[in-house]
Amino acid sequence: MTSAAAFRHAMRRVPTGVTVVTTLKEGEPRGITVNAFASVSVDPPSLLICINREARSYLFISSSRVFCVNVLAGDQRRLAEHFSGKVRDRQFAEIAYATDATGAPVLGGTLAHFDCELAHEYQFGSHSIFIGHVVSCGARPGSPLGYFNGGFHDFGIHVE
Numbered sequence: 001m002t003s004a005a006a007f008r009h010a011m012r013r014v015p016t017g018v019t020v021v022t023t024l025k026e027g028e029p030r031g032i033t034v035n036a037f038a039s040v041s042v043d044p045p046s047l048l049i050c051i052n053r054e055a056r057s058y059l060f061i062s063s064s065r066v067f068c069v070n071v072l073a074g075d076q077r078r079l080a081e082h083f084s085g086k087v088r089d090r091q092f093a094e095i096a097y098a099t100d101a102t103g104a105p106v107l108g109g110t111l112a113h114f115d116c117e118l119a120h121e122y123q124f125g126s127h128s129i130f131i132g133h134v135v136s137c138g139a140r141p142g143s144p145l146g147y148f149n150g151g152f153h154d155f156g157i158h159v160e
């Protein structure tokens, strides 16, 4: 097996989008920055996210059984930093959001959102893979925020 350092070093060369996965903690909005996100299947519409079981969000997603994947636009780096930080209380105090089907926050100004009901959890290593049934989604014009080589970048590719 390869070393953790070699694995991390090679993973830095993998470009990804950046999302904020929102959920509910006893009815209150919560969010976590996540780049481990992928489509699973079209029939049924489903996706996966990988969440560290030591993250507070892990418990909130497992207990509320709903989450919404918000795909960030190139000018939303501040949101990615906010939701990867250590804000404990009133995490949404200055954040604009709406809701869709599940009640999990849909952040303003994002490129797309996928509102999900938790369908399944697979535990592996430090993380859990959550499979979500997409119950509603939407897409808007803009350019994506990317993560590459340990930093955020506006991909600079605008789609209508």
Ligand SMILES: Cc1cc2nc3c(=O)[nH]c(=O)nc-3n(C[C@H](O)[C@H](O)[C@H](O)COP(=O)(O)O)c2cc1C
Residues within 6 Å of the ligand: 018, 031, 032, 033, 034, 035, 036, 037, 050, 051, 052, 054, 055, 056, 057, 058, 080, 083, 084, 085, 086, 147
């Ligand atoms: C670009 C980026 C991507 C991240 N992706 C993930 C991820 O896919 N899964 C995860 O569990 N944590 C990920 N994190 C780390 C969490 O955002 C971070 O640990 C967060 O503070 C956890 O918050 P919580 O304990 O309130 O849930 C990522 C952080 C950054 C900056």
